[in-house]
Amino acid sequence: MRKLGDLEALVMEQLWSAGEHLSVRQVLETLPDGRARAYTTIMTVLDNLFQKGFVDRERSGRAYVYWARQGRAEHTAKAMEDALAGGGDRGAALMHFVEQLTPEESARLRALLDEAGPS
Structure with missing residues (x-):
């Protein structure tokens, strides 16, 4: 899976948050203020996301x-x-990930693994 660029990620956040189909204009209007963005820029980003299979x-x-x-x-799961x-030793990567979890996240992960049962 290709990584999303900054503006692509921002556009995806708007689509995920909306819960409905959005036009280019609607996406443009929902983007957080900051710097001005052109309609054609957002149209290009959405077309790129379509070509990449994200939308x-x-x-x-x-x-x-x-x-x-x-x-x-x-x-997120796919990423x-x-x-x-692509990280080599999956076990080592998972261990580093788990070590960074808060106690609450660790408990939630443990509960989800118990719920999923043996794989």
Whole structure:
């Protein structure tokens, strides 16, 4: 899975948060203030995300509306799997990850593993 650029990640956050299909104009209007962005820039970003397989789109009148192909959690899980696959020793990488968890996150992970059962 290709890593998202900063603006791509920002656009994906808007799509994940919206919970509905958004046009380029709607995405542009929901982006946090900061620096001004052009409509064509957001249109290009959304087209790139479509080409990379991160979003789907359909025509709505003369424009497209876009939505995320995966939820935020599924995207994060895939990114983690890709990182583990390319990181050499999966066990060592997992151990370093687990060592960084808070006690609450560790307990939640333990409960999820117990819930999933043996694999």
